[in-house]
Amino acid sequence: MPIGLFFFTLVSCVIAKENDEMLPSLNNSKAAEAFIDSAEVVVIGFLEGDESHGYRELASAAKRVGSVSVAICRSKEVWADYGVRSDTIALFRKADDHREYLVIAEAKKIETDGLANFIVVNEVRYVTEYNRATAVGLFNSDVKTHLLLFADKGREEFQELKEQLGALAPEFTGKFLFVLINGAEDANVRSLGYFGLKSTDLPRVGIYDGDSDMKWLLPAGDVSTERVRDFCDSFLRGELKDVKQAGAETKTEL
Known part of the structure; x- marks a missing residue:
């Protein structure tokens, strides 16, 4: 290969790699608001620039956790809107109207694995599938009441049930977290037994x-939107307090 062509190919690869690692930039408050409103969970890196400590690690983490959109914001005016004073990575989620902040200067170590984990454990959605990682975010939320759907992901009706609850969950923002527990997984046998x-x-x-x-x-019966909504409302009205609890020993129901 001619030296000139080799050099051009090498430079092209470097540029392509840099472009791959570029994160979308939010330059004003309207752009930041629109980005936060665009999905159930988003992450914004409030960083001074591409060379800031944590930028490349965040870009790499964003590629690894493809389910969450990530952007950066360099505007100090926008930082002030969100109470940010120094380089910070923030996660915004709608399910419990929560913001989770990771201040770069206060972190012991900033690395791709750690930032990917930060995103995954805090990725609480309108319907969050329960596992070891999401359990951290679920139980750290200020919303302590969970509406649980026990279902088998391998069954035909699973997707329809999940969509039903996903449409209902916004009505109970700040009151319930909707959690899916896959009953087909051995790891969840204990949750079912509980x-x-x-x-x-x-x-x-x-x-x-x-x-x-x-x-x-x-x-037991149809898992309809109306029945689940009434169930949630019964709890909020305090009507379940005197009802016997469900459990492995008594297996009583509402």
Whole structure:
């Protein structure tokens, strides 16, 4: 290969790699607001520039966690709108109207793995599938009451049930976190047992209240939007307090 062509190819590869690592930039408050409103979970790196500590690690983490959109904002005026005073990586989510801040100067170490983990554990959505990673964000949320859908992801009705709850969840923002528990996974057998359920009982819906450590099951039957909404409203009205709890021993229901 001629030296000139080799050099051109090498430079092109470097430029392509740099472009791949570029994050979209939010230059004003309107752009930041639109970006935050564009998805259930987004991340903004409030960083002074592309050479800031944490920029390349965040760009790499963004590629690794493709389910969450990531952008950067260099405008100090926009920083002020969100209470940011120094280089900070912030996660915004709609399910509980929460912001999670990672201040660069206060972090012990900034690396791609750590930032990817920061995004994954805080990726709480209108319907969040329960696993070891998402459990951290779910239980760290200020919203301590969970509406649980126990379902088998391998069954035909699964996607429809998930979409039903996803459409209902915004009505209960700040009151419930909607959580999907895949009953077909061995790792979730204990969660089912906590509610006195087996995989053959699914799909079922339950409520867990972290403040009182109490739990209830919606009676077996169709998992319709109306029934789930009424179940949630019954809890909010305090009507479940005197109802026997669901559990492995008594297996009682509302």
